[in-house]
Amino acid sequence: MAETGRSVDAVIVGAGFAGMYMLHRLRGLGLSALVLEAGGGVGGTWYWNRYPGARCDIESLEYSYQFSEELQMEWEWTERYATQPEILRYAEHVADRFALWDDISFDTRVTAAHFDERVGRWMVETDRGEVVAARYCVMATGCLSSTNWPDIPGLDRFAGAVYHTGRWPHERVDFSGLRVAVIGTGSSAIQSIPMIAQQASQLYVFQRTPNYSIPAHNRPLQAEEVAAFREGWRAFRQANKEMPFGFGSRYGRTERMTAEASEAERQAAYEERWQLGGLPFMGAFADLIVDVEANETAGRFVRGKIAEIVKDPEVASMLSPRTVVGCKRLCVDSGYYDTFNLPHVSLVDVGVSPISAFFEAGLRAGGVEYCVDAVVFATGFDAMTGALHNIDIRGRGGLELREKWAAGPRAYLGLATAGFPNLFMITGPGSPSVLSNMLPSIEQHVDWIADCIGYLQDRQVHRIEPSVEAEDAWVDHVNEVASATLMHGCNSWYLGANVPGKPRVFMPYIGFPEYVAKCGEVVAGGYSGFVLGVGG
Ligand code: NA7
DSSP states (O other), X not given: OOOEEEEEEEEEEOOSHHHHHHHHHHHHTTOOEEEEOSSSSSOTHHHHOOOTTOBOSSOTTTSSOOSOHHHHHHOOOOBSSOBHXXXXXXXXXXXXXXXXXXXXXXXXXXXXXXXXXXXXXXXXXXXXXXXXXXXXXXXXXXXXXXXXXXXXXXXXXXXXXXXXXXXXXXXXXXXXXXXXXXXXXXXXXXXXXXXXXXXXXXXXXXXXXXXXEEEOOXXXXXXXXXXXXXXXXXXXXXXXXXXXXXXXXXXXXXXXXXXXXXHHHHHHHHHHHHHHOSGGGGGSSTTTTTOHHHHHHXXXXXXXXXXXXXXXXXXXXXXXXXXXXTTSOOEEESSHHHHTTSTTEEEEEOSSSOEEEEETTEEEETTEEEEOSEEEEOOOBOTTTHHHHTSEEEOGGGOBHHHHTXXXXXXXXXXXXXXXXXXXXXXXXXXXXXXXXXXXXXXXXXXXXXXXXXXXXXXXXXXXXXOHHHHHHHHHXXXXXXXXXXXXXXXXXXXXXXXXXXXXXXXXXXXXXXXXXXXXXXXXXXXXXXXXXXXX
């Protein structure tokens, strides 16, 4: 490693919502903290994902911080589902309001973080050649930040423009009059395809696996609902904390099983949720994600909707998933299925005959050549572990994180991992993270980490890391909970199945309230499952 430069109490990697709040909390403890951020601004996922149509699939009144009442009262969301530019403005507003900018180094990518046992410090190296020493290192690197680029031969020969939804340029991209290929049909594709179709002269959508999508029914927020939110925000947020995924309390929680309803009642329940829009669709019955027959009733309903919307029955059939609803993350769209009724939009099935190669004028699949001017990779992310593995992280005895996690991530509560003292992860593998409303999950993790650091500082304890036993038990528990659901049975990114060669391990923890309770018990037990040490 290069020569040590600055020394701080804590280095935070990433200036998304996690890193920003972590900085605020650590400052509040009187500690010095430095945020190292690869991008040129704050916002994390909302800084990078600028593709047309990018929106959050959690409603704006729920997708925001709640640590500051003033912040909640002064910020005004304009739509039911906020757009990427609006969320980015919010992130910038937070950075202004809490004067965060000065302690963030932008355009600075962390390349390595090594724990130096002699001095009990993390040595964090950047691509600017600087090494920052810190007692604590907090990875706020995001769950969906390392982009997944499929290895398709010949891309370097392709003469047209190449984009990835997760690394969209800052300049406006104009597809007017162009022939465009979109690869993938996950959330990012489903949001961007209707927008790209408005401009492109010809749009080819290359679909490997169809996804279920529920209409967003996005709309401007009414002054009365914003006022009602402000009036009752404490109760609203508290009710969300008791929801299985940490959001959606306003739509209630049913205990009713699909078998308890007649066919007509089931249809009515699904129709009501379809009209409501978005992720709360999964709340129509209590057993949708645990019982395959129950789930199939929801699948049939959505397939029926696709058949109603899409005029060409063959295209409708191609767009219709036969898998479990919610096994892959449910998508939320504005006009996605309708887009396939446009004469210049073609769906290409690459499930059986994959895209074999690019050539100068386009790409080839199933023996057919598609000539295009631009290609959009909407191919997702190396989720949850990708960003961590992009950094050379080494703990005690030079233990490499990549090596320790070669068979899949192992972390206690998704917060820390044995062998890596004073290294914390915000929304790491084994925590609710992507299976919850990210903002409250981030806040819960940041608060837990800040309280933990405060505890160590007050007692002059120098090191904390999980015991191997506690970590093993937690990893088993995460898998046991997931195994009791239908979420194990498809090639989702929750399992790492979208990245060739990635170990197939279910990464997020299912159950926000149970998780928060467990974190509280650990603290009440004097950080049970952790090993605390003095010296160094
Ligand atoms: P996703 O949900 O991982 O979607 C990626 C899509 O790209 C998905 O349809 C993949 O098909 C497809 N894909 C990946 N590689 C290929 C190749 N080689 N050929 C064809 N198609 C391919 O990523 P998103 O960015 O849409 O969304 C990520 C999350 O962000 C989302 O869940 C929200 O939480 C926000 P597959 O299904 O793997 O067959």
